[in-house]
Amino acid sequence: MMELIQVADTVAREKNIDRNVVLEAMEEAIQKAGRSKYGHDHDIRAHIDRKNGTIDLKRYREVVEEIDPELEIQQLTLEEAKRIKPDAAIGDFVVDDMPPLDFGRIAAQTAKQVIMQKVRQAERQKQYEEFKDRAGEMISGIVKRVEYGNAFIDLGKAEAIMPRDEIIPRENIKVGDRILSYIYDVREEMRGPQIFLSRTHPQFLAKLFEQEVPEIYEGTIEIRQVARDPGSRAKITVYSHDSGMDPVGACVGMRGSRVQAVVSELQGEKIDIIPYTEDIASLIVQALQPAIVSKVVVDEEKHKLEVAVGEDQLSLAIGRRGQNVRLASMLAGWDVDIMTEEEEARRRAEEFITRSARFIEALDIDDVIAHLLLAEGFVHVEEIAETPVEELAQIEGFDTDVAEELRSRAINWIDAQRKELEEKRSELGIADDLMALPGLAPNVILKLGEHGVKTLDDLADLAGDELVEMLGTGVMTEGDANAIIMRARAHWFEDENNNDTAGANAAQQEEATMAKAG
Numbered sequence: 001m002m003e004l005i006q007v008a009d010t011v012a013r014e015k016n017i018d019r020n021v022v023l024e025a026m027e028e029a030i031q032k033a034g035r036s037k038y039g040h041d042h043d044i045r046a047h048i049d050r051k052n053g054t055i056d057l058k059r060y061r062e063v064v065e066e067i068d069p070e071l072e073i074q075q076l077t078l079e080e081a082k083r084i085k086p087d088a089a090i091g092d093f094v095v096d097d098m099p100p101l102d103f104g105r106i107a108a109q110t111a112k113q114v115i116m117q118k119v120r121q122a123e124r125q126k127q128y129e130e131f132k133d134r135a136g137e138m139i140s141g142i143v144k145r146v147e148y149g150n151a152f153i154d155l156g157k158a159e160a161i162m163p164r165d166e167i168i169p170r171e172n173i174k175v176g177d178r179i180l181s182y183i184y185d186v187r188e189e190m191r192g193p194q195i196f197l198s199r200t201h202p203q204f205l206a207k208l209f210e211q212e213v214p215e216i217y218e219g220t221i222e223i224r225q226v227a228r229d230p231g232s233r234a235k236i237t238v239y240s241h242d243s244g245m246d247p248v249g250a251c252v253g254m255r256g257s258r259v260q261a262v263v264s265e266l267q268g269e270k271i272d273i274i275p276y277t278e279d280i281a282s283l284i285v286q287a288l289q290p291a292i293v294s295k296v297v298v299d300e301e302k303h304k305l306e307v308a309v310g311e312d313q314l315s316l317a318i319g320r321r322g323q324n325v326r327l328a329s330m331l332a333g334w335d336v337d338i339m340t341e342e343e344e345a346r347r348r349a350e351e352f353i354t355r356s357a358r359f360i361e362a363l364d365i366d367d368v369i370a371h372l373l374l375a376e377g378f379v380h381v382e383e384i385a386e387t388p389v390e391e392l393a394q395i396e397g398f399d400t401d402v403a404e405e406l407r408s409r410a411i412n413w414i415d416a417q418r419k420e421l422e423e424k425r426s427e428l429g430i431a432d433d434l435m436a437l438p439g440l441a442p443n444v445i446l447k448l449g450e451h452g453v454k455t456l457d458d459l460a461d462l463a464g465d466e467l468v469e470m471l472g473t474g475v476m477t478e479g480d481a482n483a484i485i486m487r488a489r490a491h492w493f494e495d496e497n498n499n500d501t502a503g504a505n506a507a508q509q510e511e512a513t514m515a516k517a518g
Contacts, residue, residue: 005048005050005051005052005053007022008022008023008026011119016126016157017119017122017123017126018122020050021118021119021122022118022119022122023048023050024118025117025118025119025122026048027045027046027047027048028046028118030046030048030055030057031044031045031046034046034057034098038059038098039073041073041074042059042073042074043059043060043061043062043074044057044058044059044060044098045057045058045059045060046058055100056097057097057098057099057100058095058096058097058098059095059096059098060074060093060094060095061073061074061075061076061081061093061094061095061096062074062075062076062091062092062093063075063076063077063078063081063088063089063090063091063092063093063094064076064077064078064090065077065078065090076094078090081094120192121192124192124193125193127157127158127193127195128186128188128192128193130157130158131158131183131186131193131195132186132193134183134186135183135184135185135186136182136183136184136203137182137183137207138180138181138182138183138204138207138208138211139155139160139180139181139182139183139197140178140179140180140181141153141154141155141156141160141178141179141181141197142154142176142177142178142179143173143174143175143176143177143178143179144159144175145175146173146174146175148164149164149167150162150163150164151167151173153179153181153197155195158195159195160181160183160194160195160196160197161194161195161196161197162181162196162197162198162199163196163198165200166184166196166197166198166199166200166201167199167200168199168200168230168231168266168267168269169230169231169232170231170267171199171231171267179199180199180208180265181197181198181199181204182197182198182199182201182203182204182207183195183196183197184196184197184198184201184203199230199266200228200230200231202226202227202228203226205226205228205234205236205262205266205269205271206223206226206236208261208262208265208266209223209236209251209258209262210223212253212258212259212261212262213250213251213253213258215240215245215247215250216250216251219241220240220241220242220245221238221239221240221241221245221247221250221251222238222239222240222241222276223236223237223238224237224238224239224276225237225276225331225332225333226331227327227328227330227331228269228327229323229326229327230266230269231266231267231268231269232269232270232323233269233270233271233272233323233324233327234266234269234270234271234272234327235271235272235274235287235327235328235330235331236251236271236272236273236274236331237274237275237276237283237287237331238250238251238273238274238275238276239275239276247273247275247276248273248274248275251273252273259271259273272287272289274286274287274289274331280298280305280332280334281296281298281305283331283332284296284305284307284328284332284334284336287327287328287331287332288307288309288317288324288325288328288338290316291309291313291314291316291317291324292309292310292313293307293308293309293313293317294308294309294310294313294341294344295307295308295341295344296308297344302335302477302480303334303335303479304334304335304336304337304477305332305334305335305336305337306337306339306344306347307336307337307338307339308339308340308341308343308344309338309339309340309341310340310341311340311341311342314338314340317338318338325338335477335479352374355370355374355379356370356371356374358381359373359374359378359381362381362409362410362413363381363384363406363409363410363413364409365406365409369402369406372395372396372397372398373395376395381410381413381414382410382414384406384407384410385407385410385411385414387407389403389404389407390403392406392407417442418442421442421445421446424446424449425445425446425449428446428449428450428454429449429454430445430446430448430449430454430455431454431455431456433455433456433491434448434453434454434455434456434458434459437456437459437484437487437488438487439480439483439484439487440484444471444475444476447470447471447472448470448471451470453470456488456491457488459484459485459488460485460488460489460492462485463485464478464479464481464482464485465478465481467481467484467485468481
C-alpha cells in the first residue's frame, strides 16, 4: 500500500499543498466507495496509515437508549451492544472491521473525482490565504483566456479575473499578453475564492505613479485624489511634504519621462497633475484648466461650487461630453455648476432682489436697510435674530436703537412663522417624528405635507429623485435628498436591532426557565 503514500506525496508536491489534505481526500473517497458497496446508510470510515499506507475500513454504530427509525442502521441499543462489547455504555460506538475493498471501475472513478475535487478545493483555499491580504497591490500576469469580454489572468500561483468593466475601453487584450493590473478585491464565493483585477481603478493610476516616481514611493510626495475617465483623461492632486520640492515637476519628470511612462501603460490616457491645496476654490480653479475661471462661489451648506467663466471659456471648462467638469467635481468631491459670467451676474442679481424682498417683507424695512444687511452677508432672517445687538450696531449707518429694533422684528417674525407653521402642520396632519427630523426646513416640511408625505415612514418610502421632483427645482440636490431619506429610514434598522435583542433575551429567559424546570 506504499503506492498510496507515494501518490499523495507526488500530488502534494505538484500542487504545492499539504500532504495530509491529499490523504484526507483519499480517505473520503474510500469511505464513499465503501458506502456504495455496503449501503449509503452505514457510517463507514476509512483511515490510511501515514507511514505504511495501510487502509483501515470500519463501520461505526452508536449505542443509544432508543433507536431512531431513520438511523436504525447506524445505531444499536445498549442490550445489543453489550453482547458484542460487555463494557459498552450509552454514547459509545461499536466499531466493526470491514473487508478490504476491491475497487471496481465505477468505485475507482468516484474515488478519483472526490480526490481531484478535494485537491482543487485545497488549491483554491491556499490561493485565498495567499492573496486575501494583497488587495490594493499591483500585480503582473499573463492573459490565459478571454470570455465574453472578461479576461482571465494567470498570476503564476493563481488565476484571477479582470471583468469587462475593469478593462480600459478600446484596449485590445490578447491571450499570451503580459499585463499589469491592480488587485481591487479578493473574496470567497460559492465557486471558490476569486481574485478581481482592474486597470480602470483610480488606484491603478496612483500605483503606476508610485512605480515611476521614487519620491511617491518614499512618501515625500503624496497623491491625494485621483479622478479618471479610463482610457481618455485623468486628473490627480499631489502634495509635497518637503516644502522645497515641486510635487508636479517630480511627477512629470525630466522632459515628461515619468508621466509619459504612465500614459503609455494607460493606452494614451491624458493626465492633468494639480498641486493639492486645502482651499477648495483654488483647487477647482486649477482642476478646471485649461479653462480660465473668473469667479468661484462656495456654498458649504449644499457642498456646491458655482464657477463663472467667460463665454469663450465655457466649452473648455465643461469639456467634451462634460468630461472636464465631471473629473474636476470628482477630484474636489463637491458638486460643480459651470456658468458664464453673464449668467452668474444675472443669477446674483435675481438672488439679491429675492433676498431684499424677503427682508423688506419680514422686517418691514426699506430697500436701503435691506441692501445694507445683504452687503454684510446676511441671507436669512434667523441670522439677524441670532446676532448680538452690539455686532449689528457696528454696521455702517446703524446705531444701537436700529440694531435692537431690527433684532426685535426678526424675533417677532420668527415667532409668527412658528405659530403659522404649527397651525398648517396641524391642518395637514404632519406627525411629530417628521417635524423632528434634522436637515428639513419648516417650509420644506409643509411642502411635503401638501404632497401627502406626513410621517417619517412616508418620507422613508420615497426615492431621492421623487423627493427632488416633489420639492421643485433648486430646493435640494439628489445627493442631499438621498441623505435625508436614509436618515428617515434609520429607525427601521433600530427597530430590527431591538426586535433581534428582544428575541435573544426571550430565548435566554426560556432556556433559563427550562433549565430550572429540569
